[in-house]
Amino acid sequence: QAVLTQPSSLSASPGASASLTCTLRSGINVGTYRIYWYQQKPGSPPQYLLRYKSDSDKQQGSGVPSRFSGSKDASANVGILLISGLQSEDEADYYCMIWHNSAWVFGGGTKLTVL
Amino acid sequence: EVQLVESGGGLVQPGGSLRLSCAASGFTFSDYYMDWVRQAPGKGLEWVGRIRDKANSYTTEYAASVRGRFTISRDDSRNSVYLQLSSLKTEDTAVFYCGRGGGGYGPEYWGQGTLVTVSS
Numbered sequence A: 001q002a003v004l005t006q007p008s009s010l011s012a013s014p015g016a017s018a019s020l021t022c023t024l025r026s027g028i029n030v031g032t033y034r035i036y037w038y039q040q041k042p043g044s045p046p047q048y049l050l051r052y053k054s055d056s057d058k059q060q061g062s063g064v065p066s067r068f069s070g071s072k073d074a075s076a077n078v079g080i081l082l083i084s085g086l087q088s089e090d091e092a093d094y095y096c097m098i099w100h101n102s103a104w105v106f107g108g109g110t111k112l113t114v115l
Numbered sequence B: 001e002v003q004l005v006e007s008g009g010g011l012v013q014p015g016g017s018l019r020l021s022c023a024a025s026g027f028t029f030s031d032y033y034m035d036w037v038r039q040a041p042g043k044g045l046e047w048v049g050r051i052r053d054k055a056n057s058y059t060t061e062y063a064a065s066v067r068g069r070f071t072i073s074r075d076d077s078r079n080s081v082y083l084q085l086s087s088l089k090t091e092d093t094a095v096f097y098c099g100r101g102g103g104g105y106g107p108e109y110w111g112q113g114t115l116v117t118v119s120s
Helices: none
Strands: A009-012 A018-024 A035-040 A047-054 A057-060 A068-073 A078-083 A092-099 A104-106 A110-114 B003-007 B010-012 B018-025 B033-039 B045-051 B060-062 B070-075 B080-085 B094-101 B107-110 B114-118
Touching: A009 A018, A018 A035, A018 A092, A018 A110, A035 A068, A047 A068, A047 A078, A047 B107, A078 A092, A092 B045, A104 B045, B003 B094, B018 B033, B018 B094, B018 B114, B033 B070, B033 B080, B033 B107, B045 B070, B045 B080, B045 B094, B060 B070, B080 B094
Parallel strands: A009 A110, B010 B114
Antiparallel strands: A018 A078, A035 A047, A035 A092, A047 A057, A068 A078, A092 A104, A092 A110, B003 B018, B018 B080, B033 B045, B033 B094, B045 B060, B070 B080, B094 B107, B094 B114
């Protein structure tokens, strides 16, 4: 079982909100990790969006709009990237990442389609 | 403005070697950890390794898939980090990105990447 699991795809309408999930493997407690989120558009490098551990331990990337936010659902052992007020430019691949066992581990990525 | 510029990619035969470079500017390079990440064609991101700063003895960490074959080094006087690739396999074909990480934190800035193609 992968350390981080993301849905392969998600579709949402312009103006709506999208909740992208990053599920940690059973036995790995989401509460103890900072979860990082990156956006990647075709042909471009990843762009750092934010990191989230708790409401008192979080950081927004430089220039990243506030409509991108992070949270967790401890009951589901999940990290969440919430994108509100979806815009066509938000269509991209999104990756979560944690530091686990002395290595950065990425989720497989979610392709977000805005239509 | 933080800038990271990778170079050194190209076509190499299986079993061959290559050295990638990443030139940094716009920040105090010596204060930061540096990471390498790769992305195979049409695939997701895969972390390759990290080198810490002088205060942390320039220690390195590597992904299991490359440990023993890839080596990360840095030259703070040249504001550069390097990735030596050896014993290359076809499955190492990827775009390699360098990223700037803070102490204990993940990369916030990435370069544009350099493509490594391993093929006979």
